[in-house]
Amino acid sequence: xxxxxxEANLDGLVGPTHNYAGLSWxxxxxxxxxxxxxxxxxxxxxxxxKMKQLADRGYVQGVLPPHERPHLPTLRALGFTGNDRQVLExxxxxxxxxxxxxxxxxxxWTANAATVSPSADTKDHRVHFTPANxxxxxxxxxxxxxxxxxxxxxxxxESYFAHHPALPSVSHFGDEGAANHTxxxxxxxxxxxxxxxxxxxAFNEQAPAPVKYPARQTLxxxxxIARLHGLSDRHAVFAQQNPxxxxxxxxxxxxxxxxxxxxxxxxxxxxxxxxxxxxxxxDRLTGAALEAVRVSANEVPIEDAVASYLFNSQLLNxxxxxxxxxxxxxxxxxxxxxxxxxxxxxxxxxxxxxVFDVKQSMRNGGGPACLRLRVVLNDEELHAINxxxxxxxxxxxxxxxxxxxxxxxxxxxxxxxxxxxxxxxxKALDELTGILxxxxxxxxxx
Ligand code: SUG
Numbered sequence: 093x094x095x096x097x098x099e100a101n102l103d104g105l106v107g108p109t110h111n112y113a114g115l116s117w118x119x120x121x122x123x124x125x126x127x128x129x130x131x132x133x134x135x136x137x138x139x140x141x142k143m144k145q146l147a148d149r150g151y152v153q154g155v156l157p158p159h160e161r162p163h164l165p166t167l168r169a170l171g172f173t174g175n176d177r178q179v180l181e182x183x184x185x186x187x188x189x190x191x192x193x194x195x196x197x198x199x200x201w202t203a204n205a206a207t208v209s210p211s212a213d214t215k216d217h218r219v220h221f222t223p224a225n226x227x228x229x230x231x232x233x234x235x236x237x238x239x240x241x242x243x244x245x246x247x248x249x250e251s252y253f254a255h256h257p258a259l260p261s262v263s264h265f266g267d268e269g270a271a272n273h274t275x276x277x278x279x280x281x282x283x284x285x286x287x288x289x290x291x292x293x294a295f296n297e298q299a300p301a302p303v304k305y306p307a308r309q310t311l312x313x314x315x316x317i318a319r320l321h322g323l324s325d326r327h328a329v330f331a332q333q334n335p336x337x338x339x340x341x342x343x344x345x346x347x348x349x350x351x352x353x354x355x356x357x358x359x360x361x362x363x364x365x366x367x368x369x370x371x372x373x374x375d376r377l378t379g380a381a382l383e384a385v386r387v388s389a390n391e392v393p394i395e396d397a398v399a400s401y402l403f404n405s406q407l408l409n410x411x412x413x414x415x416x417x418x419x420x421x422x423x424x425x426x427x428x429x430x431x432x433x434x435x436x437x438x439x440x441x442x443x444x445x446x447v448f449d450v451k452q453s454m455r456n457g458g459g460p461a462c463l464r465l466r467v468v469l470n471d472e473e474l475h476a477i478n479x480x481x482x483x484x485x486x487x488x489x490x491x492x493x494x495x496x497x498x499x500x501x502x503x504x505x506x507x508x509x510x511x512x513x514x515x516x517x518x519k520a521l522d523e524l525t526g527i528l529x530x531x532x533x534x535x536x537x538x
Pocket of ligand 1: 119123198204456459
C-alpha cells in the first residue's frame with residue numbers, strides 16, 4: 093500500500109563566520125567576491141526569512157545547524173599548537189588560507205550535506221542518509237562528521253532511518269551529496285527514480301572530463317551511494333554532466349537542473365547524453381509521465397543561467413501545479429526574467445514563480461536550492477523525527493532573536509583570527525543545540 097508522504101526541506105542556518113574567502117575554484121561567484129566584507133547577520137536572517145515564507149505556505153520546513161568555525165581541531169591536526177589563541181595567531185600569521193578554509197560557513201549549503209533516499213525506494217524500506225565527503229574542496233571536506241552527528245540527532249529511530257558514514261575521502265570517491273541527485277516520482281510516497289549526476293569517471297582517464305574546472309562528483313561515488321542505500325537498478329539512473337557546463341561554472345548539477353515529482357527542469361547543456369537520460373527516466377518512472385521542461389541556450393545562454401542561478405531554484409508542489417522559488421538575481425538577468433514570464437504563461441507543470449532574496453549566500457555561489465536538503469518522509473517517519481528542528485512561528489522568532497544577539501554585521505578576512513570570534517561562535521552554538529534540542533554535536537561540546 094502506498095503511504096502518504098511529504099517532502100521536508102532542511103535548510104542550513106548560515107553560521108556566524110559567513111565570509112567571502114574565494115575558496116571554490118570553479119564556482120564563479122565565490123572567486124569574484126573574494127575579500128568582500130560579509131554580513132553574517134543579514135545572511136542568516138535572509139535564510140530564515142526564506143524558511144519562514146515556505147513554512148507559512150504549509151511546507152514542512154526544518155533547520156540544520158551551522159558548524160563550529162574556525163575549527164580548531166583541524167588546525168591542531170595540521171600542526172598548529174598551544175592554546176586556542178596561539179593556534180589562531182600562528183595560523184593567521186603563517187598560513188591565512190588555511191585559517192580561511194577552517195573558518196568557512198559553507199555547511200550552510202545543505203544540498204551538499206548528504207544524499208538521502210526515501211524509504212519508498214530502498215530495499216529495507218528505511219530512509220537512507222550518506223553525508224557527502226566533499227573531498228574536492230578542503231574547506232568542505234571537514235563538514236561530514238558534524239553533518240552526520242546532526243542528522244543522527246534528528247533522525248534517531250533506527251527502525252526508520254539508516255545512517256552511513258561518508259565515502260572514503262579521496263578524489264576517486266568525490267561526493268557532493270544531493271546537489272548532484274534528483275528524485276522523480278508520481279507521488280512522494282510512491283517508489284521513484286533517483287537521478288545521480290556525476291562529473292567524471294575516476295577509474296577511466298580516457299572518459300570525457302572538464303578541462304578548465306574540476307569535476308567534483310565521480311560515477312564511482314554515485315554508484316557506491318546507490319548500493320549503500322539499497323536502490324535497485326530500476327530506481328537509479330546515472331548521468332554524466334556535460335563537461336562544457338562544468339567549464340562554464342556549473343560546479344554542481346543543481347546549478348543547471350532541478351527536479352520535483354514527475355518534472356525535470358533543465359538546460360539543454362546539462363547532460364552529456366540528454367536523449368539517453370530522458371529515455372531512462374521515462375522508462376523507469378511509474379504512475380506518471382515524465383514532464384521534461386527543457387530550456388534552450390537560445391532562450392537562456394549558459395552564462396546567464398550561471399549568473400542568475402535560474403536552475404538553483406526550489407521546485408515545489410502547489411495545489412494547482414508547481415512553484416519555482418527563484419533567487420532575486422533571476423529578475424536582474426533579462427533573458428532569464430523574460431523566460432520566467434513566458435514559463436508561467438504556458439501550459440507546463442510549472443505554474444508560479446516566487447522570488448527569494450538570498451544575496452549574501454548567492455555571492456558565494458549558493459542559491460535557494462543549495463540552502464536546502466530534501467528529505468521525503470511518510471507520516472510515520474515524520475512523526476518519528478526530532479521535532480525541535482521543525483520551523484514553527486515560535487522557533488522562527490527564537491532564531492531571529494538568537495541571530496541578532498550573536499552575529500556580527502561585518503566580517504572580513506582579518507576578523508577570522510580574532511579569538512573573540514571563536515568565543516562568540518561557541519557560545520552561540522552551545523545555545524543553539526539547546527534551542528533545537530540536538531544534544532551535543534560539536535567537538536567543543538564532546
Ligand atoms: O561548495 N561555496 C560553495 C557553494 C555551494 C553551493 N551548493 C550547491 N550548488 N548545491 C561551494 O563551492 C565558497 C566559500 C568561499 O569562497 O568563501 C563556497 O564554498
